Amino acid sequence: ERRVWDISATERLDMLREFARFGMEHWGTDTQGMDNVRRYLLEWQSFLYRYIPAGILEVLPQKMNQRPPAFIGRNDLETLMGSEKSRDWIKISEMILGPVSDDFTFVPKHKSNSYE
Numbered sequence: 001e002r003r004v005w006d007i008s009a010t011e012r013l014d015m016l017r018e019f020a021r022f023g024m025e026h027w028g029t030d031t032q033g034m035d036n037v038r039r040y041l042l043e044w045q046s047f048l049y050r051y052i053p054a055g056i057l058e059v060l061p062q063k064m065n066q067r068p069p070a071f072i073g074r075n076d077l078e079t080l081m082g083s084e085k086s087r088d089w090i091k092i093s094e095m096i097l098g099p100v101s102d103d104f105t106f107v108p109k110h111k112s113n114s115y116e
Contacts, residue, residue: 006054009078013095016041020096035104038093045089046108049082 023037056071073079080088086106094100 004054007051008053009073009075009081012048012051012081013077013092016045016092017096019044020093031101034097035101038097038100038104039106041093041096042086042089042106043109045081045092046086049084049089052082053078 020037020041023040024033027033027036052071053073055074070084071079071082073082080092083089086108090100090106
């Protein structure tokens with residue numbers, strides 16, 4: 001159809017909530033299960049942050065290798081979802097799953113072997 005989809009930040013958050021619900025059904029809602037759900041959710045977000053909403057692009061259709069500079073979204077949630085910082089992804093996971101446990105740590109797999 002060659003349609004351009006402009007998925008809002010609230011629709012994307014609803015997708016993350018559904019993903020978390022499926023994870024809680026699979027792993028359970030105890031501490032270990034919630035940590036597993038959170039890890040998978042955060043790993044998924046490490047790829048999702050690259051999504052640039054079509055409504056803020058200057059040229060359509062977007063090309064795969066053309067990446068705009070860091071952007072400010074149409075609302076705070078969209079800006080937070082576009083952040084490349086893993087601590088911002090943890091904030092999003094806290095919106096869905098509640099606060100993280102004191103001993104929880106997360107390093108994205110694509111950064112785990114990189115040099116600081």
